[in-house]
Amino acid sequence: MSGTGERMPVTDVHAHVLLPGLHAEVERRDPAGVSAAAELDLRRNGAESQRVSGPMVGARVPKLTDVAVRLAAMDAQGVDRQWVSVSPNHFYPWANEQLAVWVAQETNRLVAEHVAAAPDRLIGLGVVPLQHASRILECVDDAVLGRGLAGVEISSFAGDVELSDPRLEPFWSRVEELGAIVFLHPFGCSLDERLDRFYLANTVGQPAENAVALSHLIFAGVLDRHPGLKIVAAHGGGYLPTAIGRSDHAWRVRPDAHGCAQEPSSYLRRIWFDTVVHDGPALRHLVEVAGASQVVLGSDFPFDMGLDDPVAAVRAAGLPDEVTERILSGNAASLLESRVRA
Numbered sequence: 001m002s003g004t005g006e007r008m009p010v011t012d013v014h015a016h017v018l019l020p021g022l023h024a025e026v027e028r029r030d031p032a033g034v035s036a037a038a039e040l041d042l043r044r045n046g047a048e049s050q051r052v053s054g055p056m057v058g059a060r061v062p063k064l065t066d067v068a069v070r071l072a073a074m075d076a077q078g079v080d081r082q083w084v085s086v087s088p089n090h091f092y093p094w095a096n097e098q099l100a101v102w103v104a105q106e107t108n109r110l111v112a113e114h115v116a117a118a119p120d121r122l123i124g125l126g127v128v129p130l131q132h133a134s135r136i137l138e139c140v141d142d143a144v145l146g147r148g149l150a151g152v153e154i155s156s157f158a159g160d161v162e163l164s165d166p167r168l169e170p171f172w173s174r175v176e177e178l179g180a181i182v183f184l185h186p187f188g189c190s191l192d193e194r195l196d197r198f199y200l201a202n203t204v205g206q207p208a209e210n211a212v213a214l215s216h217l218i219f220a221g222v223l224d225r226h227p228g229l230k231i232v233a234a235h236g237g238g239y240l241p242t243a244i245g246r247s248d249h250a251w252r253v254r255p256d257a258h259g260c261a262q263e264p265s266s267y268l269r270r271i272w273f274d275t276v277v278h279d280g281p282a283l284r285h286l287v288e289v290a291g292a293s294q295v296v297l298g299s300d301f302p303f304d305m306g307l308d309d310p311v312a313a314v315r316a317a318g319l320p321d322e323v324t325e326r327i328l329s330g331n332a333a334s335l336l337e338s339r340v341r342a
Contacts, residue, residue, distance in 0.1 A: 008329035009080035010311060013183070014234055014274045014298030016087045018057075018064035019110050026092060026103060033094055044188055044205075046196035056304050063302040067117040073302065074121065078311045082301065083332075084115055085125040085153040088187030093131050093158035100129035104139040112147035123336070124149040125183050130158035133167035137174050144180050150336060151181030151230070156213035157190070163213050164220030176228045179339030184213055185234040202305055210238025215247065218267045221260045227270065230335055232296065236277035241268060241289050265289065272335060274298025275327060276307060280317040292323045296331045 027034040042050055062069040064087065074082060092103050108126035115122035126143025128136045143149045152175070154163075161167065163184075175182055189195060189205030210233055217223060217231070240247070247264035250257040260267065268290040276298045277283050287295055297314060300306025307313050314327050 008325075008333060010078060010328045011081040011083070011297060011332035012074075012077075012079045012299045012301060012310060013083040013232055013296045013332055014185075014276060014306075015070075015082040015084055015301035016064060016303070017084050017111060017114050018061065018087050019090055019107065020061075020065070022090060022103070022106055022110060025106075026095070026099070029102075030095065030099055033092075033096075033099075037092070037094055041188070044192050044196060045199075045201045048197065049199045049201065052199075060302045067114060067122070071118055071121060077299070077309060079297075079299075081121050081123060081332075083123045083125055083150065083181075083183070084111060085183055085185065086111065086127060088153075088155060088185055091127065091130075091155050091158070091187050093155060093187075095129070095131075097129070097132045097135060100132050101135050101139065103127070104129050105142050108139070108143045108147045108149060112149060115149075125151050125153045125181060128152050128154065128171070130154055131161055133161060133165070133171070136168070136171045140171065140174050140178070140180065144178050144339075150339065151175065151183065153183040153185055155188075156184065156186035156209040162216050164216035164222065169225075172222055172226045172229060175230075176226045179228070179230065179337075181335060181339075182229065182231045183234065184210065184231060186210055186213065206235050207238030210235055211240040211243070214238070214240050214271065215264075217271075218247070218264045219251075219257060219259045223267050223270050224261045229270070230272070231270075232272040232274065232335070234274055234276065234298065234300070236275065236282065236286050237268075237271065237273045237290075241273065241286050242282075244268060244289060269294060272296055272331065275310065275314055276300050278307075280313075283314070283317045284319060287319060287323060287327075292326055293331055293334070295327050296335070297328050 063073055104127050111124040115124040126149045128139040143152050186206050186209035189209050195201040195205050244265045251264055272294050273286055273290055274296055297310055299310035
């Protein structure tokens with residue numbers, strides 16, 4: 001950890017790693033699947049955005065793959081620790097069962113290897129084959145117990161599996177039992193071609209997917225059945241915290257929206273949200289509706305839609321000093337407590 005004395009480490013919970021070798025092997029094993037996924041990405045994002053994204057990612061490959069470059073960038077940002085999760089293009093939600101399980105376990109191994117190069121500064125998150133619910137538990141245990149990772153990263157949906165799906169109940173039970181982090185980070189939006197210009201696939205699609213996924217968790221009663229879940233939502237939870245009053249109204253007046261025990265807004269105080277919201281008023285509102293204990297520093301390192309100076313963004317938001325310090329340090333530390341160690 002950088003710094004001196006008893007200062008708690010500044011922790012960024014939203015930082016990515018890229019695994020080029022893994023992707024090459026997936027392509028070797030299922031070239032048709034990789035090709036179809038690339039065509040879907042092109043349809044969802046549009047050619048203009050793809051032309052911009054390719055060079056953008058290429059320029060950031062050293063930060064995404066080289067631990068020494070990562071640590072230097074963290075020092076420049078004033079970040080002591082990162083929670084490292086794979087770039088979501090490594091989810092492969094289309095993969096068949098055998099390939100998906102191999103991907104999850106190989107990803108867990110590679111992430112553990114990456115963070116082991118700087119164990120005092122890097123904490124890893126693994127993945128699970130969300131589209132193959134019957135194989136998830138072995139991959140959770142592989143990540144947390146086998147590789148010593150702090151939890152797993154999941155998308156907002158995979159194939160026909162929404163986060164409210166009853167087939168995921170064993171998954172929620174297991175991560176709750178282990179005290180493991182579940183980092184919710186969408187990849188792709190099912191609105192498809194409606195968002196294929198102006199980079200709407202990201203600017204609108206990601207917040208929409210966050211809102212949909214969290215709403216599935218809340219309205220289906222997942223958080224009632226599993227009150228100990230540690231779910232961290234990327235991108236400040238997307239649109240949901242901003243429009244939560246509409247959810248509360250539906251819960252009050254619609255019997256078909258009454259699958260949870262309490263008003264939906266109350267569950268925001270059981271979920272954690274990162275600070276990738278891009279302006280001070282939005283961050284202050286997030287603290288207001290979710291609580292000072294539920295917001296954690298995030299950057300989306302090192303992509304262009306992230307925060308180049310995440311610590312400064314929090315400090316400039318006009319929050320009380322005590323709240324700022326909790327967001328930068330204390331809340332992330334609390335999340336890592338009470339988890340089963342490998």
